[in-house]
Amino acid sequence: MHVVVLGAGYAGVTLTQKLESVLPESVELTLIDASETHLVQHELHRAIRRPSITDAIEIPLSSLFDRATIVTDRITEIDTETNQVSLESGDTLEYAYAAVCLGAETAYYGLAGLKEYGRPLKSVSDAEAIRTEALAAIDSGNPARFVVGGAGLSGVQVAGELATLAAEKDATDRLDIVIVEQLESVAPAFPEAFQTALESELTERGIEIRTETTIRRATESTIETTHDPTDEEHTTDYELFVWTGGIGGSPPMAGDRPAVQSDLRLTDSTFGLGDAVRIVDADGQAVPASASAAIRSARVAANNIRSLLEWNLEGRKGFEPRLEQFRFDVPGWIVSVGDGAVAQVGPKVLTGPAAKTLKASVGAGYLSSVRAIGQATELVSEELQI
Ligand SMILES: Cc1cc2nc3c(=O)[nH]c(=O)nc-3n(C[C@H](O)[C@H](O)[C@H](O)COP(=O)(O)OP(=O)(O)OC[C@H]3O[C@@H](n4cnc5c(N)ncnc54)[C@H](O)[C@@H]3O)c2cc1C
Structure with missing residues (x-):
């Protein structure tokens, strides 16, 4: 059986790593991205003022995985009826389960200029x-x-x-x-x-x-x-x-960001997560397009893909397993504003050095969680200028 993850942003990297640890060895796992690196997009604005941060926010995909096959190619089409993915190189891949993690593209809404x-x-x-x-x-x-x-x-x-x-x-x-x-x-x-x-x-x-x-x-x-x-x-x-x-869907999604419910299923065998889709969570809330949501939705998708695969490997006995429902329970939000930062932690809003330190540690925490330890250290130095 073949599981394919489409896109190596926050959702795709987190999902692939989680699948590496929960899927049986017999299941083939492939991650496809047009780029050879994972971009830590939530720090990208920093590169406008400090180009040196680039080293900390572009991580070679080859350094992040144990057993997934990494394919560097552009996805041109996803056929969710035949479970096939077409690539720019002319190759096609078939899948038992796939997750669309292609993020979003800038949308211009047809406005002149x-x-x-x-x-x-x-x-x-x-x-x-x-x-x-x-x-x-x-x-x-x-x-x-x-x-x-x-x-x-x-x-x-x-x-x-x-x-x-x-x-x-x-x-x-x-x-x-x-x-x-x-x-x-x-x-x-x-x-x-x-x-x-x-x-x-x-x-x-x-x-x-x-x-x-x-x-x-x-x-x-x-x-x-x-x-x-x-x-x-x-x-x-x-x-x-x-x-x-504005954000819109990527070309293989025909420019669309389809809605998915809290099981994150686009179809029986294709999941959609992160910015590529508009998620309505288990509480009926629209989930904001964000790195936080992409990472959290990936954890739920990994469990759901594993349950369905195990059910398949056991010959589809009994009913389809009950899938985990995604609830967007985020502890807070942090953004930088130049050399300052604003953090909301529960009902509390922090600014100044406390928020700045929190911002650096959240960024570094993410990098460590995806095993990019060197980049985590570099990011803290860049963020705190030490
Ligand atoms: C400047 C900036 C600041 C931000 N700050 C924050 C913040 O502070 N907090 C926060 O939570 N969020 C923030 N965000 C939003 C956050 O970065 C996105 O919500 C997040 O990147 C979505 O993750 P994703 O995995 O869905 O998609 P992405 O991270 O966009 O990854 C999509 C992946 O798919 C690949 N891909 C796309 N199309 C194709 C194709 N056709 N073929 C092959 N590969 C393809 C791309 O190369 C990419 O690797 C910020 C975004 C920006 C731009």
């Missing part, structure tokens, strides 16, 4: 491109404006890095940083106390927050917005425009 002029942040080269444009504007010595579209986890952290980069270059006085969000607050999918603390960290760094503001169109040097409560239209000039305001 957004794809041409909005810089995405999904890869190290995206971070390098943003850094190059930001430094060109800062080093020109002229007044400049940086606009970040979308105030989710990535948008607020990008705005924080840009503000701190400007401060490090003594350019704060001639630089405007604006974050634009369509919904009513920053980090719209997160708890209110967390949103409030984030807003004050952003404003303390001179970042202007424009909520309830929809980007309609972008040109080479402007964005056009509507303030939703008043319908007022506005044009804002920019020198750098970063777009983090």
Whole structure:
């Protein structure tokens, strides 16, 4: 029997490692990713200001697994009726069970100019491109404006890095940083106390927050917005425009992020987890697209795949096993805002050195949990500048 994991992000790496330890040796396990490395995406914004962090956040897949076969290839099609995966190289793989862990792609919603002029942040080269444009504007010595579209986890952290980069270059006085969000607050999918603390960290760094503001169109040097409560239209000039305001499905999913229920099943033999899908958990709650959810959903998917495989190996006797239900029970949230951080732990919100240390230890904890011990140490040094 063959189990195939599609994508080696947080969900795919965690799932493959867990499957290595719970599946019988006779079961073949394959992990496919277009890249040879696992990208620790929740630290990617750091590379805008500190390119040296790249060594800590790109981990060779070959160093992470004991027995899974790693295939480096782009997945072009997933046929969940025939249980076949097609790859760019022309190869096809058949599976008994598969998990789609392909993450999400930046979505532009067909808005004019957004794809041409909005810089995405999904890869190290995206971070390098943003850094190059930001430094060109800062080093020109002229007044400049940086606009970040979308105030989710990535948008607020990008705005924080840009503000701190400007401060490090003594350019704060001639630089405007604006974050634009369509919904009513920053980090719209997160708890209110967390949103409030984030807003004050952003404003303390001179970042202007424009909520309830929809980007309609972008040109080479402007964005056009509507303030939703008043319908007022506005044009804002920019020198750098970063777009983090939307996610959509990857090409093998036809651009879709299908909904899955708490057993994480797309079909009888195909699971969907992480950002690739929209998960509704066992409490009926929509789960936010996040590294936390990807890792936690992978643990449940591993148990469900194991139960189904054992049932198959025993000749499908009796009823199909009862599957574990995913409940998104997260202890809290932590994001960085430049050199600061905001953490929500239970009902408590922390900022300052305590939040910063927590952020470094959570990142390092994740890296250690996937056996990237060297990168965990490097990350702590980078985060705490020691
Ligand atoms: C700047 C930034 C900051 C963030 N900060 C936080 C944070 O503080 N906390 C938090 O919880 N979340 C954060 N996130 C969100 C988090 O990174 C994502 O939710 C998380 O990466 C989702 O994990 P995943 O495993 O579903 O997908 P991903 O990590 O995106 O992995 C998907 C994998 O699939 C591979 N893949 C995709 N398409 C194909 C294909 N066709 N063929 C082969 N391989 C393919 C990719 O190469 C990749 O390895 C942040 C994101 C960004 C960009």
